Amino acid sequence: MLTVDVARQQGDLALSLALSVGGGAPGITAVFGPSGAGKSSLLSLISGLQTPDRGLIRLGEKTLFSRQPGQAATVNLPPKQRRLGMVFQDARLFPHLSVRSNLLFGWRLCRPAERRLTLEPVAEMLGLTALLDRRPASLSGGERQRVAVGRALLSSPHLMLMDEPLAALDAARKADILPFLARLPQDFGIPVLYVTHAMDEVLRLADELVLISRGQVAAQGPVETLLNRRDLWPLTGVQDPATVLSAAVEEVGADSVRVRTAAGPLWIGVEAPQTAMVPGQSVRVRIFARDVALALERPQAISTRNIVPATLTGLETGSGGTVDATLSVAGDGCLTARITRAAVQDLGLTPGLPVFALIKAASLTRGGVISHSP
Ligand SMILES: Nc1ncnc2c1ncn2[C@@H]1O[C@H](COP(=O)(O)OP(=O)(O)OP(=O)(O)O)[C@@H](O)[C@H]1O
Numbered sequence: 001m002l003t004v005d006v007a008r009q010q011g012d013l014a015l016s017l018a019l020s021v022g023g024g025a026p027g028i029t030a031v032f033g034p035s036g037a038g039k040s041s042l043l044s045l046i047s048g049l050q051t052p053d054r055g056l057i058r059l060g061e062k063t064l065f066s067r068q069p070g071q072a073a074t075v076n077l078p079p080k081q082r083r084l085g086m087v088f089q090d091a092r093l094f095p096h097l098s099v100r101s102n103l104l105f106g107w108r109l110c111r112p113a114e115r116r117l118t119l120e121p122v123a124e125m126l127g128l129t130a131l132l133d134r135r136p137a138s139l140s141g142g143e144r145q146r147v148a149v150g151r152a153l154l155s156s157p158h159l160m161l162m163d164e165p166l167a168a169l170d171a172a173r174k175a176d177i178l179p180f181l182a183r184l185p186q187d188f189g190i191p192v193l194y195v196t197h198a199m200d201e202v203l204r205l206a207d208e209l210v211l212i213s214r215g216q217v218a219a220q221g222p223v224e225t226l227l228n229r230r231d232l233w234p235l236t237g238v239q240d241p242a243t244v245l246s247a248a249v250e251e252v253g254a255d256s257v258r259v260r261t262a263a264g265p266l267w268i269g270v271e272a273p274q275t276a277m278v279p280g281q282s283v284r285v286r287i288f289a290r291d292v293a294l295a296l297e298r299p300q301a302i303s304t305r306n307i308v309p310a311t312l313t314g315l316e317t318g319s320g321g322t323v324d325a326t327l328s329v330a331g332d333g334c335l336t337a338r339i340t341r342a343a344v345q346d347l348g349l350t351p352g353l354p355v356f357a358l359i360k361a362a363s364l365t366r367g368g369v370i371s372h373s374p
Contacts, residue, residue, distance in 0.1 A: 001019070001020060001022045001025050001059075001060065001157055002019075002020065002021050002046070002057075002058070002059050002191075002193070003019075003020040003056070003057070003058045004017055004018065004019050004020070004042070004045070004046060004055075004056075004057050005017075005018040005055050005057075006018075006052035006054070006055030006056070006057060006065070007052060007053055007055055008041070008045065008050065008051075008053045009053060010038075010041060010050075010215075013036070013038060013041075013214070014213045014215055014248055015038050015041055015042075015045075015052075015215040015216075016215060016216050017038065017042055017045070017212075017215070017216065017217055018111045018217055019210055019217050019220055019224075020208070021191065021193060021208060022159070022191040025185075025365075026184060026185035026186070026189050026190055026191040026192075027185050027192075027206075027207035027208065028181075028182075028184075028191075028192045028194050028205045028206045028207060028208075029191070029192070029193050029194065029206060029207070029209070029210060030194050030195075030196055030201070030205065030206035030209050031043075031193060031194065031195045031196070031209070031210045031212060032195075032196060032197075032202055032209060032210070032211055032212070032235075032236070033148070033211055033213055033218070033235060034213065034235075035197070035211050035356075036043075036082065037212040037214060037215065038212050038214075038215045038216075039163075039195045039212050039278075040163055040195060041215075042195075042212065043086075043161045043163050043193065043195060043231055045057070045065075046064070046082075046084065046159075046161060046193070047079050047082060047084050047086055047161055048064065048065070048076070048077060048078060048079035048082055049079060050081050051065075051073070051076065052065060052067065052196065053067075054067045054068065054069045059082070059083070059084075059158055059159060060158060062077075062083075062359070063075045063077075064077050064082050065077070066167050066315070076294055079360060080109075083158045083159075084157050084158070084159050084160070084161055085106075085148045085152030085155055085157035085159070085160040085161065085162065085163045085190070086152060086160075086161050086162075086163075087145070087148050087149055087154060087163070087165045088148070088163050088164075088165070089119055089162070089163060089164045089165065089167045089168050090168060091136070091141075091144035091145050091147060091148040092148065093136040093147055093148060093151075094136070094137075094210040094219040095135065095136050095137060097135075097136075097146050098130050098131070098132065098133055098134065098135060099128060099132050099134050099135075099136070099139070100119070100132040100133065102136065102147055102151055103119060103122065103128070103132075103147060103150045103151050103154055104121065104154060105151055105155075106151055106152065106154055106155025106156075107119070107154040107155060107156070109155065109163070109247075110154075110155055110156050114156055114267055115156050116156040117153060117154055117156060117188060118154075119154065122150045122153050122154055122188075123150060125180065125183070125187055126146045126149060126180055126215055127146065127180070128143070128146055128147060128150060128151045131143060131147075138246075139179065140173065141168060141169050141170075142169055142173035142174055142176045142177050144262035145165055145166070145169065145177055146177060146180060148165070149165070149180070149181070149184070149364070150203070153184070153188060153190070155316050157190060158190070159190065159191055159193060160190055160191070160192040160193070161192075161193050162181075162185065162192060162193070162194045162195065163195045164195055164196055164197065165177075165194075166178070166181075166196075166198070166201060167196075167197065167198075177304065178201070178204055178205065181205055182204065182372070183192075187206075194206065196368050199236070199237060200370075201285055201315065202223060203223070203370045203372065204284070204370055204371065204372060205372070206223050207221065207222065207223065207306075208220065208221065208222060209221065209222070209223045209226045209227070209302060211226060211232060211235045211236065213235055217237075218232070218235055219232055223244070223284075224244050224245065224246055224284070227244045228244060228334055230316065230324075230326075230349060240288055240290070241288070241289040241290075241318070241324055241336050241338060241352060242286050242287060242288045242289060242336070243286070243287045243289070243333075243334060243335050243336055244267070244284050244285070244286050244287075245261045245262070245263065245266075245285045245287070245333060246261070246262075246282070246283075246284055246372075247259035247260060247261045247266065247283050247284065247285050248260050248280060248281065248282055248283070249277050249278065249279050249280065249281040249283055250279060251279065252273075252274050252277050252278070252279065254268060254273055255269065256268060256269050256361055257270055257274055257277060257369065259283060259285060259369070261285065261331070261333065262329075262330060262331020262332065262333050263308055263310075263329035263331050263333040263335075264308060264329075264330060266285060266293065266306050266308075266359070266361075266364070267305040267361040268285065268304055268361055268364040268365065268368055269360075269362040269364065269365040269370050270362040270365060271365060271366075272306075276371070277371070281371065282371070282372050283369050283370060283371050283372055284369070284370045284372050285364065285368060285369055286364075286367060286368055286369075286370065287325055287335065287336035287359055287364065287368065288338075288363070289318075289336040289337055290338045291359060291360065291363035292335060292336065292337035292338070292357050292358065292359055293337065293339070293357075293358040294312075294325060294337050294339060294343070294347065294349070294355045294356070294357060294358070295307075295356045295358060296347055296355060296356075297352075297356070298356050299356070299358065302358075303360075304358045304359065304361075305330075305359075305360065305361040306357075306358065306359040306360070306361060306362050307356050307357070307358055308329055308335065308356065308357040308358075308359065309329070309330070309354070309355075309356055310327035310328060310329045310335060310354075310355050310357045311327065311328050311352065311353070311355070312324045312325055312326075312327055312349055312350070312351055312352065312355055313327060313328050313334075313351055314326040314351055315344060315349065315350075317352045318338050321340060321341055322338050322339065322340060322341070323338070323339055323340070323341055323343075323344050324336050324337070324338055324343070325337045325338075326351060327355065327357055329357070335357050337357060
């Protein structure tokens with residue numbers, strides 16, 4: 001487990017960052033926030049590329065940095081001794097070395113007793129086996145990033161730090177590399193702290209989310225919990241209100257997929273057979289508030305496939321003449337329905353009222369289901 005509680009005055013920004021990650025099974029923790037908030041600085045402080053003015057950084061049983069206010073640092077391990085694997089936006093490979101030698105660079109520097117991985121399974125998992133004798137100049141951007149990830153892994157780190165590793169790649173290369181990143185914690189037992197600007201990467205990869213704002217940790221918790229918190233929408237960048245639910249695929253049909261959420265099963269329309277989806281797979285379902293309607297009684301003979309019993313918990317002013325009705329559903333879940341003020345009046349909606357949320361399977365077809373490997 002990584003625990004950080006540090007402060008540093010950096011130009012005009014007073015960084016004061018406290019967080020702890022990796023308490024459970026190894027997973028991916030995304031660090032998200034506006035430009036200039038201090039995300040990269042957090043990674044630099046953990047890795048030892050920058051030094052806090054004061055505070056404590058611990059990784060497992062090891063203290064990486066410790067300094068009381070007004071005193072000299074009692075511990076300040078150099079970056080090489082921190083056992084961290086770094087991956088940046090640019091791959092930073094050694095151009096004169098082959099892919100094999102790049103991959104083995106950190107591995108060779110590691111004491112044999114501390115080596116936890118070998119070249120073959122890492123190259124295999126990252127799809128690099130056929131490229132081992134190539135030089136970086138002959139690789140695509142995505143391949144170069146996979147080598148950078150492999151090189152970091154082979155240095156046998158206790159934690160991977162990734163600073164926008166996909167930001168320089170086009171959409172197709174990103175899609176190529178995402179599945180490899182998603183599997184890292186499970187395949188190699190190494191937790192990942194992952195800085196990104198891209199919410200689609202958070203949804204696809206991360207289990208936990210750390211939101212950084214003006215040099216401080218504004219919130220930390222499971223991705224679904226934080227994304228569904230209305231007070232955090234200015235930070236999570238949510239403009240079109242939606243609820244994100246974790247789910248597991250139950251059945252894959254030709255024109256629809258059934259997933260199980262804590263609130264019950266949901267049908268999701270698909271445009272083409274989902275060859276990549278298999279029963280048991282973890283996914284996230286994003287349900288936009290504008291796609292949810294409310295009824296006071298369970299409708300009969302209706303085309304809407306998803307009818308979810310719920311309790312109205314609140315009515316918030318939405319944009320224009322709309323109201324966002326917040327709902328609690330089974331399994332401690334929530335949903336938001338964007339409706340008109342007139343509908344609120346006509347139905348006599350007040351908090352505490354039992355209702356049914358209606359969600360068309362076809363409204364979830366585009367961007368509604370996001371695969372995620374927890
Ligand atoms: N070496 C430095 N000296 C002084 N100020 C710095 C230094 N490095 C970064 N800063 C400032 O610290 C603030 C935080 O920078 P940081 O790179 O951590 O932000 P960020 O959240 O990663 O932003 P982005 O998403 O744009 O990469 C910024 O205002 C930046 O200008």
